[in-house]
Amino acid sequence: MSVDGLFDRYGPAYRWFATGTVMIAAIAVVLSTTIVNVAIPGVMGAFGISQVEAQWISTGFLAAMTATMLVADWADKAFGLRVSMVAALALFAAGSVLGGIAPNQAVLTIARVIQGAAAGVVQPLAMVLLFRVFPADQRGAAMGIFGIGVVLAPALGPWIGGLLIDAFSWRYVFYLGLPFAALGIFLSALFLPTRTNDGPRPGFDWVGFAVLSIFLGVLLNALTNAQREGWTSDAILLQFLIAALASVGFVWWEFKTTKPMLDMRLFQGLPFVSASLVSFIMGAGLFGSTYLVPLFVQTIQGLTPTQAGLLLMPSGFVLVLIFPIAGRLSDRLPAGWLIGGGLAIFAWSSYLTIDIDINISFWTLAWITALSRVGLGFIFPSLTAASLKVLPKELVGQGSGAINFIRQLGGAFGVNLLAVFLERRTVMHADAFAATQTSDNPATMSLLSHVAGMMKAAGLPDFQQVPAAISFLSQTIAIQANTAAFRDGFLVVAIVFIIALLPTWLLHRAQARGR
Structure with missing residues (x-):
């Protein structure tokens, strides 16, 4: 049944039935993007694997999801939205079950690749449907409402995952998305349109894929x-x-x-090119900052995975409030204003953390994280709507997959490069701090003397007091070096979002000129 036929059956309320359907489908797959990260230590212990081997549990998912985002347009044209969405959610459910019962790391990695491949198809299909059922002047509001599910799921996912791991085991993390996937399949069969083109199915770009x-x-x-x-x-x-x-x-x-997966005609116009640049930079900064905050509170402050997940919860609820407002504004104000304002707010929130240390309070960091999500709330609906609004109708499906692909690719670069940056800056700061810890440094000698005195008062033998004080000093240096590296990382994120203001200005200028 076509979109027009569904409108005839359900009336104007169909728009919201369709929005709810794709939101639930997106929640099912987006949950798995972040929730499995809190299970990695348990997986390493269960299978006796290293951090590098465990990294492929996340990397395999990310690579598969990024690649299949460009498959969504072909799936829609070949099978229709309903069949494509149901198949993707069924594949995701199968991968989830396989991950939960995986007997070893190889099977678990395959399960994550299956999950990622399904997740990559679902999100662009959701955006294509919203553009079909909403008129041009309401698409920003629709993206805002849809975005609630997309960003609330990863905000709540780590906390829920931590609770499941603490109460049961890491395997239950893989089952969390199953109820949403089952509901998404049921609703998709009711409210998503079928393929209306009776012509031959388009060929698939196997070489490109x-x-x-x-x-x-x-x-x-x-x-x-x-x-x-x-x-x-x-x-x-x-x-x-x-x-x-x-x-x-x-x-x-x-x-x-x-029969290209990525139609290069998309990049003929300056507005879409500019939106793509902003999406790449936003993906790098967003995924990078989401990586930094939980890692900081667990490695420096010693919080548990559950507590780290709780830290992100207020930011998720902030987005629930901001997204609908930002979506409506994006239908009334130039996209460049909202995107630029959101980038500036996100950059400011990152700048507030450049003096972060071990003593920062839970609620201070939660507030700063929530502020960053205010910025994100203004960016996401406006950027998504603006990037697709400039395309002819026949390229909207390609554009949806492309803009999601570019944002996800930026996220992959952001997380991996920030991880490398943190490690190298930690070593650099540790070397710099260690070089100053000499017998000529009165502060160092005073600290060693004070710690040795405390060890003596605690009953430690004389020959162990100085080595214990030196060990304490080395641990202090390591924590300070790591903290300094995190500060550098937050500064880099702030700079990245400031840089994104340039392509945002180009997008705004191009749209103002009607190009």
Whole structure:
């Protein structure tokens, strides 16, 4: 049944039935994006694997999800929104069950790849449907309401995951998305349109998909392992070379083929190019900051996964309030104003954390995180609507997949590069701090003497007092170096969002000129 037929059956309320359906589908898959991260320590212990091996549980999901975002347009044209959404959610459910019963790390990684492949199809399909059922002057509001589910799920996911792990085991984390997936399948069968084109199904770009998968898998693997194996090691350099050749090959093939996954006509206009740049930078900064905050409170302040998840909850509720407001404003105000304002707010919130230390209170950090989500709330609906509004109708499906793909690719770069940046800056700060800890430094000698005195008062033998004081000093240096690296990381995120103001200005100027 077509969209018009569904409107005839359900009336104007169909718009909200459709919005609720795709929101639940998005919640099912978005939950798995972040919730599994809190289960990684349990997985490492259960299977006896290293951090590097466990990293592929996240990297495999991310690579698969990013690659299949460009498949959504083909799936819609070949099978229709209803069949495509039901199939994607069923595949996601199968991957979730497989992950929950996985007997080893290899099966678990395969399960995560299956989940990621399904998740990558669901989100662009949801955006395509919203653009079909809402008129142009209401699409921003629709994106705002839809965005509530998209961002609330990852905000609540780590907390819920922590509770499940503390109460049961890490395996139950994989089952959390199953009820949402089942409900999404049921509602999709009721409220999503079927394929209305009776013509032949379009062919699939197998070559482009294979080359893109090689690019993403090899690049993310190289970024994950470069710090451990060395950035100039033969293995890492070879992987970067393969990724570079694959990226060039993908672009060349997409220009050449008659059935491209990524139609290069999308990038002929300045507005979509500018929106793509903003999406990439926003993805890098957003995913990077979401990575930094929980990591800081767990490694520096010693909070549990459940407590770290609780820290993100207020920001999720802030988004519930902001998104509908920002969505309505995006239908009435120029997109550049709202995107620029949101970027500035997000940059300001990151700047507030450049003096962060171990003594920062839970609620101070929660407030700063919530402030960053205010900025995000103004960016997301406006950017999504603006990027697709400038495209002709036949390219909206391609544009939806492309803008999600670009944002997710930015996120992959952001998380991996920030992880490397943190490690290198920690070493640099540790070396700098250690160089000043000499016998000529009165503060150092005073600290050692004071700590040794405390050890003596505690009953430690004389020959152990000085070594214990030195050990305390080295641990203090390590914590201070790590804290300084986190400060640098938050500053980088702030700078990244400031940089994004340039393509935002280009987008605003291009839209003002009607191009």
